[in-house]
Every structure is written in C-alpha cells, then in structure tokens.
Amino acid sequence: xxxxxxxxxxxxxxxxxxxxxxxxxxxxxxxxxxxxxxxxxxxxxxxxxxxxxxxxxxxxxx
Numbered sequence: 001x002x003x004x005x006x007x008x009x010x011x012x013x014x015x016x017x018x019x020x021x022x023x024x025x026x027x028x029x030x031x032x033x034x035x036x037x038x039x040x041x042x043x044x045x046x047x048x049x050x051x052x053x054x055x056x057x058x059x060x061x062x
Contacts (some may be wrong), residue, residue: 034058 025052035045045052 034061 034054037057038050038053039045042051043053
C-alpha cells in the first residue's frame with residue numbers, strides 16, 4: 001500500500017512538472033532616430049556629412 005501511494009505521488013509530480021507553461025510578453029526596444037545615431041557617431045548637425053549620414057540611416061531603416 002505504501003509503495004503504491006509513493007508511486008502515485010511520484011507520477012503526479014512528474015506529470016505536473018511536464019505540464020508547466022510559461023508565457024512572456026515581448027515588447028520591442030525603443031529605437032533611436034536616424035539623427036540621434038548620426039549625432040552619437042560624431043557628425044555635427046547641419047553639415048553635409050551629417051545630412052549624408054541621416055539619409056543613409058533613413059534608407060537602412062526602410
């Protein structure tokens with residue numbers, strides 16, 4: 001009787017462990033704007049190099 005009870009407890013524990021379900025909510029990370037990226041790379045705003053950088057970054061994001 002004792003062995004049967006232990007077997008039932010063991011099986012119910014194993015079955016319960018196999019039925020565990022975890023759900024996660026994934027939110028997209030905020031992205032920096034093209035102008036923020038270019039400024040962080042050291043391009044001074046208003047320069048031709050900055051404008052080219054913003055155009056490249058905008059094109060890559062499409």
